Amino acid sequence: MSELLIKLWDSGTIQKGIWETVYMTFVSAFFSYLIGLPLGILLNVTAKDGIHPMPWLYRIVSIFVNIFRSIPFVILMVAMLPVAKLITGTSLGNNAMIVTLVIAAAPYVARMAESSFKEVGGGVIEAAKSMGASDMRIICQVLIPEAKPSLIVGSVISLVTILGYSAMAGTIGGGGLGMIAVSFGYQRFNDDIIWICVLLTIIIVQIIQETGMLIARKTDKRIR
């Protein structure tokens, strides 16, 4: 083990990196869902076979989402730095990175949510309609609760994706394990630091994956 690694550990840099990665991932995911989930509902509801078809609105939202989804994250990240600066007052640091992460992840979350809602059978919605349920009630009491297990699975996938993005954000001024791997490992030719970061990332992903799936299984009343 290199001296630098021991130094980084003793000074708490690695521990801070872990925390920053987790922090960026979860805070970004939170805001991504705050924006992406309503977008996903909107996409599902206004689709041709949705509960309230509005083809023109669907088209607009869909195109908007596709545009953001088609820009590679490294490019979107630098392109959105001015926006980050507008919101957080700086284009450096974790909070600025969170802004770019949310802009990249929210459209992704919207598509994930849309596909989760699609899994809710047309039959249940039809039954709710036949009982005289309003569109709003169908969204809140049928669509969301019935899609919940699938939404949770989707959120696990989103979290892991956002974690991957956050490592990239580390290269342009964000913190976290991505930053440590690049500035202490790659730029100073310390392979062991890179590998420690890889290992730590794998562990974090595993924890997210396992807990997420456990929660999804516990929530789902279909299988048992």
Next chain:
Amino acid sequence: MIQIENLSKTYKTSAGGFTALSDVNLTVNDGEIFGIIGLSGAGKSTLVRCINFLEVPTSGKVVIDGDEMGTLSKKELLIKRRSIGMIFQGFNLLEQRTVLKNICFPLEIAKVPKEQAVKRARELLELVGLADKESSYPSQLSGGQKQRVAIARALAAETKYLLCDEATSALDPDTTRSILDLLKKVNKELGVTIIVITHEMKVIESICDRAAVLDGGNVAELAPVSELFANPKSDIARKLILSAVNTAEEIKGGRVIRIIFDGETSYKPVIANLILSCQAPLNILKADTQDVGGKAFGQIIIGLPDDEVLAERVTKYLDDNGIKFSETEAV
């Protein structure tokens, strides 16, 4: 009372449009069980979905208790739908809710206070015979049980009409019977008017008072069920009645029994009842009976179905009803 007047429905398709219903006229009286039968694609589902305006007709009207559905505001329509329950072939229960919560759902929509809703839901669970399943989830129930929950749910609000779209088509014959019995009970005890959609004549036969035969979006025939059976006027009705007899389970020279009529059995339609109760295809190999002063004398030789269970059911039915029979060799 449900009045359907000059109802037509044309679906928009890429090919320009498909007319699923054309100029349908019929009236469903309060308290009756009304059947709508037709082959696949005849427009049965379209018709039933037009009744509660899940599908908006292209022309014509649907009048329910004096309210013309097409003239109701969106809000009025939602309120009107509360009085029209609907059940489906696929049950369509909320998978993430318990049985009790499923039945409470329409009551939540009707803004019934929670305590009262739970009480009402329990009453209905009692009615459909699932009192012990209130905290189960739909995935833990059999098909028949799911349909019972669906029926309870459809009846929970102040339901006056119950629309059943192929409600028994996914169920085995025994379960079908028990669901049909339940529908009959609901009709008798709660006075709910029921519209039954099916492609099976035996469903119409077992519970309906009157039935309309739908063919290519038109009503080919509308008559009391007994009349429809005794004297079908349309080709399609005859075809449907015939297909009810020729079921898949063919008879291939299995067990043969001889039913004896010694004057004890009077006008009771023994064979018809036997076939209906057992839902078994029976082959009459030979019949030689005479009617003497309203009493039947003679014998009928029938081939039992190959299916062990069905055959057993037939002999049990005969035993239970005190009908004399003996087992004979194949003729």
